[in-house]
Amino acid sequence: MTALSLYVHVPFCASRCGYCDFNTYTAKELGSGVDQENFHEFLIREIKNASEQLGNRPVDSVFIGGGTPTLIGASALNSVLESIGTSFNLESNIEITTEANPDSVDAQMLEQLHAGGFTRISLGMQSAASNVLKVLQRTHTPGASVNAAKLARAAGFDHVNLDLIYGTPGESDQDVRDSVSAVIDAGVDHVSAYSLIVEQGTPLARQVARGEIPAPDDDVCADRYEIIDTMLGAAGFDWYEVSNWARPGGECTHNQAYWLNSDWWGIGPGAHSHVGGTRWWNHKHPSTYAAALESGSSLRAGEETLTPEQEHTEMIMLGLRTRAGLTADCLTDSESERVSGLIGRGILDSAAWGAGVVRVTPQGRLLADLAVRELLG
Numbered sequence: 001m002t003a004l005s006l007y008v009h010v011p012f013c014a015s016r017c018g019y020c021d022f023n024t025y026t027a028k029e030l031g032s033g034v035d036q037e038n039f040h041e042f043l044i045r046e047i048k049n050a051s052e053q054l055g056n057r058p059v060d061s062v063f064i065g066g067g068t069p070t071l072i073g074a075s076a077l078n079s080v081l082e083s084i085g086t087s088f089n090l091e092s093n094i095e096i097t098t099e100a101n102p103d104s105v106d107a108q109m110l111e112q113l114h115a116g117g118f119t120r121i122s123l124g125m126q127s128a129a130s131n132v133l134k135v136l137q138r139t140h141t142p143g144a145s146v147n148a149a150k151l152a153r154a155a156g157f158d159h160v161n162l163d164l165i166y167g168t169p170g171e172s173d174q175d176v177r178d179s180v181s182a183v184i185d186a187g188v189d190h191v192s193a194y195s196l197i198v199e200q201g202t203p204l205a206r207q208v209a210r211g212e213i214p215a216p217d218d219d220v221c222a223d224r225y226e227i228i229d230t231m232l233g234a235a236g237f238d239w240y241e242v243s244n245w246a247r248p249g250g251e252c253t254h255n256q257a258y259w260l261n262s263d264w265w266g267i268g269p270g271a272h273s274h275v276g277g278t279r280w281w282n283h284k285h286p287s288t289y290a291a292a293l294e295s296g297s298s299l300r301a302g303e304e305t306l307t308p309e310q311e312h313t314e315m316i317m318l319g320l321r322t323r324a325g326l327t328a329d330c331l332t333d334s335e336s337e338r339v340s341g342l343i344g345r346g347i348l349d350s351a352a353w354g355a356g357v358v359r360v361t362p363q364g365r366l367l368a369d370l371a372v373r374e375l376l377g
Contacts, residue, residue, distance in 0.1 A: 003060035003091060004275075005257040008043060008080060009268030010069040011286055012036050014104070018137040018207070019165075021199035023270035023284055024067045034290040040076035042290050044083040046267050046299065051087035054265065059088045061095045061254035065122075070104040070113075078116030085117070095120055095159075095253040102144035110148075110155035120159040120252070121152045122192075128182040129175035132168045135213065136196075137203070142182075149186040159250055161190035166228065167221035168196050169213040176224050180231040189250030193228050194243050195221045222366050229362070242321045242365050259318045261311070278305045317372045325352060325359030335375050347371050 013024045027036070034042065062084055069077060077098060084090070097120040098113060105113075105121075113121070125145035127133055133142065145162060152160045162183050166176055183191055196216045198205050208215050229239060237245040241259055244252070257264055266273045269289035272281045280303035283289045292299050306314070316335075319326040328336065339358065342348040347364040348371065349357075358375075360368055 002263065003058045004054065005061045005063070005254050005262065005264040006059055006084060006088070007254075007264055007266045007268075007271055008047075008062065008064045008069075008084075009266065009271040010039070010043075010064060010066040010072060011269050012039070012067050012069075012071045014068065014071060014101075015137070015139055016203075018135075018203040019196060019199065021202050022067065025286060030286055033294075034286045036072050039286070040072055040080050042293050043080050043267055045293050047080070047083045047087050050265055050267065054088070056089050058091050059084070059094065060091045061257060062097070063254040064098040066099055068101045068104050069098050070100040070109065074109045074112035074116065077113060077118075081117050097122055097159075097252070097254060099124070100148070101140060102148040103140040105148055105151070107151045107155065110152050110157070114156045119157065120161070121157050122161040122163065122190075123148050123152070125149075125162040125179070125183065126165045127168070127171070127175065128179040129171065132165075132171045132175055132179075135168050135170055136165065146182050146186040149188050153187055159190060159252075160186075160188040161192060161252070162186060162188050164191065164193040164228070165196050166193060166224040167216040169216065171224075173224070173227060176227050177231065180228055184231070184235045189247040190252060191232060191237060191245045192243055193225070193245075195225070225366060229365075238323070239365070240323045242360075242368050259322050261314055261318055277311060278303060280304075313376060316375060320358065320360055320371055320375070321368050323359070325349075325357045328353070328356045328358060331358065331375075334377060338375055338377060342371055342374060 009023070011024050013026055016024065016026060062081070064077060064080065081096065096118050098118055099122045101124050110121070123145055126136055126138055128142045130142050133140070149160050149162055164179055164183065198208050198215055207213050232245045236247055239245050240251050241255070244255065263275045264273060265275065266282065269282055269286045270284040272279065280300045282299045283292055283301045289299065315330060316326065319330070331339070339348055339353055343350045343353060346361055347367050349359045349361050352359040360371060364371055
């Protein structure tokens with residue numbers, strides 16, 4: 001039986017970052033019926049419901065994300081993990097991740113989380129430059145992320161990730177170099193780096209619209225990506241997805257399930273699931289989600305069954321973002337005919353194509369979305 005991945009969404013944040021459009025809520029935004037103290041009880045209830053539907057299907061990764069999951073405390077997170085362990089058939093080498101902000105954990109909490117079964121932690125660093133953190137409206141100090149990563153290592157976590165964001169207005173090339181140097185010095189085995197995107201409806205988007213700060217520049221972001229890739233490569237990290245680098249053995253099992261379009265089940269408000277070609281998502285607001293659990297009504301706010309054409313498109317879109325790429329037999333005849341043009345422009349790798357694999361070049365990583373559009377025609 002094919003293994004399943006579980007995602008658990010904890011939608012709380014101490015404050016809202018200006019660039020973020022995730023399904024997150026501060027304490028004042030929650031409304032009635034749910035709070036941080038009792039929220040894990042709703043998650044445990046849904047976990048038990050999900051296990052009844054899934055039966056004894058094995059689980060090979062658990063990822064608790066948000067938001068800032070650690071705001072509900074180590075005891076609550078460990079209770080959620082314990083419920084997963086009693087409700088599902090966990091594989092012996094399972095990867096169990098929680099996200100955290102650097103200022104939401106300390107040595108004691110990290111030790112408690114590791115003792116509870118967590119094997120991996122992903123910390124939101126974003127930058128080591130105070131001016132960049134200010135624009136992003138992050139609350140932690142520049143050195144807090146490195147300190148938290150070192151504490152996680154000392155607590156026994158097998159894998160530690162730091163997230164970076166590049167392309168923030170006011171950021172310099174040196175800010176990026178300093179951030180990457182700090183990541184490397186922190187001793188982590190995984191790095192995620194994302195170009196800043198101005199999402200509609202966010203405070204950042206309103207600042208850009210008012211002309212208070214400039215929009216991120218695509219050419220500048222491309223240069224910053226190359227700086228990050230070069231520095232991480234020299235430090236022993238290999239890219240395995242366009243925005244992700246790892247030391248050998250540090251790749252994130254859970255995220256690979258998404259990129260391979262495998263099956264995953266989402267727990268929590270707004271969480272998405274994908275099983276057997278059907279995708280669905282839970283009610284988004286925590287109060288609506290909690291009320292549905294209390295009444296025993298469906299948690300699903302919507303669902304869709306993917307057509308073969310949609311599944312093919314997603315396979316191309318996700319596969320081209322990975323170092324593994326796609327096997328040539330995944331392409332239709334017309335798509336195969338378009339490969340040579342993309343090779344000629346330096347976007348797809350000629351040697352890989354000769355070996356029966358469709359893979360982007362280093363330049364092609366910066367143009368992965370374009371490669372997908374042109375390949376699909």
